Amino acid sequence: MTKDFEKIEDLVQSLLENEGKDGVRLQSPDLAFLKVEATQARHFIMDLRDHYGFTHLVFLTAVDYLEEGIFTLTYMLHNYDTHWDIGVQVDIPRENASMESIHDLWAQAATYQRELKEMFGIDFPGSPRLDEPFVLEGWHDVPPMRREFDTKEYSERTFFPRPGRSTNDPADHMRRKLYPEE
């Protein structure tokens, strides 16, 4: 049980030894991150929930690493006894991104997965109401949180920007001042 461990490093060490994980990052005395393979992630999360007391799913989010061609999903779990957080990180490829659904472990995961499907295009087969529009109604373009989606260009194309907008951005100002010929 988690309560047997004094510090989070010991828990993480024990997880590494017992479960054979890697990619540990200790962020603070009560926050740690672990990297897990996509095929074993669901089992590991269920293990954390059932045996180690991390019963609360704080969030499920994704980060887009365009250069490496992966999405990194982060499942943040919280333990009410020791007030520790563990972030389980899973890498999935960007093409045809899909991951096992955990909506039967926590019901609120269905909403997170719905958002990820709409914003990133990550599929979670089996999750309820996955294809309903969440925030964007009638969106027919690239999922907008992906890095290849240029939101500024889309906004200028679709909505009518008012001409005459000026900027006070310091970087622009210095660039114009130092390199006026460019």
Added chain:
Amino acid sequence: MSMEKKEKTGNPGESGKTAPQETQSPDSIREVVEAMGESHGTSRGRHPDGPPGGAPSDPGGSPSENPDTQPGGYPGQAPATDTTLFCDARPKVEKPYRGIIEKFLNWARAESLWVLGFGTGCGAIELRPLMTSRFDAYRFGVAGRATPRQSSVFVIGGYASVKTLKRIVRSYEQMQGPKFVLALGSCTINGGMYWDSYNTINRIDQYIPVDVYITGCMPRPEALLAGFMKLKELIKAGKGEKANEYAEHFDWYKANQKKVIPDWDMPDYNW
């Protein structure tokens, strides 16, 4: 805390003006649109699709249908292709009276402004202190009403996402007679801090006509009261006729709205 009156910089665009569908008698001050059936023979009954707000009268909701089979992808809505359910009437230009009668009626309209209780964005939080003891908008005749049918002022509070814009258009078109729009904040003027967002519109006056802009992010209740005073001045001077402008340039507004709102599953004009 300054505010500016709207200057119409854009042109009406490709469609230009649209003549009203039938000639109005200039003496009639109000048109009783009897089921919108007298101008076209195509209306199917009296209401396009039931209550305002979109969903049919189904209090339990209908999540049983698979949303993937709905054409619009939206559970419970009428499909956009089924136009037999919708009435296709257009708005009409309503000519005002002239002279002292219109002056008197404009005075009454200015002194009794009913605001639609639809808080569209972050500006809604500035409307609430207006009604409470410190600023007390009731003494100026400004009261909140729950339904668009009975209200005459629509306060667009801040940014309008595409989802909200659909509902704004729907509510605006259901308001009657001389109606006025107050736009709060810089998001309605040029996009504000969400100018490069994929989901919020930049200029609200491309979609519905606006009477008074109130700058700020968000403007304080005092600024809102100053905006209401300016609106009263405009109405008393006879310049609060943006509803007629909407009817005249209806095609242009509708084209702009349809460009931005992809899943159009409501009638063209939500009377």
Added chain:
Amino acid sequence: MEPNLLLKIAYAALSLFIVFNYGLLLTATVARIRARVQGRIGIRIFQPYLDIIKNNAKRSSISHGVMFFLGPIFRITGGIGTFLFIPMIYGSVMFSNFSFSGDVLLVIYFIFFGQLGMALGAGEGGHPYSAIGVSRGLAQMTAFEVPFTLAIIALAVQHQTLSITGIVAAQQGGILSWNVFTNPLATLGAIIAFLGMSMHNPFSVVTAPQEIPIGPPVEYHSNYLGLLQSNRAIFNSAKLILYMNLFFGGATNLPVMIVKTFLIYMINVVIGVSFPRFRVEQSIRFFLGIPTLIGLLGLLVAVW
């Protein structure tokens, strides 16, 4: 008889005009008092007039059919009908309206008739909130009619007359001959029914903007709403004058009438600002409980 009838109609129109203005000013005054209690300044006194003028000055209106159009007509017919059979000022030729023997029953009928017509019209509007509001309103009305009718029957039995003028005549001759003192139980039952009738808190769930957008009048706008607002003024004043005539001795001149009706209205307002709302089933259960018992006891006292 002809000039008499024409003169009577003219007098009735005059008293209707007076009561219409009185109702609007009363609404505004009480709203202002309520605002001062809350620390605000409150609406202007002539604001209800501006609202009615503005509503009638709308340039378009949407009709949903004949019944929808007739709803406010029924309602204002109920309001004017209620008023025209109540003698406004006892003993005055000018303001006796069309009171005759048996008009108590006619008045009760007209009070109910307006709400029924409104219900049919609102149902035609096609809005589901109208239907919900209408069912709530009618359910509540059916509930409060019971103690109200019992009190009226008690009075009729006590004074052996069904004419309001007769009941007022029986109360002349000093304060102690008012019905509030000769039959306090019937008065109590009727006052509690009055709370339900005027739709103030705690019985305001029918038309509360926070509960359900406005309830039955949700789809009414422009001139329909102008009619409904005018009716509210007339109907309110008519009910107040009825209560004044039945329980508080009637009035022999205009200032006394204004003072008495204002004080009766303040009972409503003071109770209204002190309470939150009941749900409809709670208010039905309330009205069919203790107030009905009080009404029955009042009836028994009168029979004895």
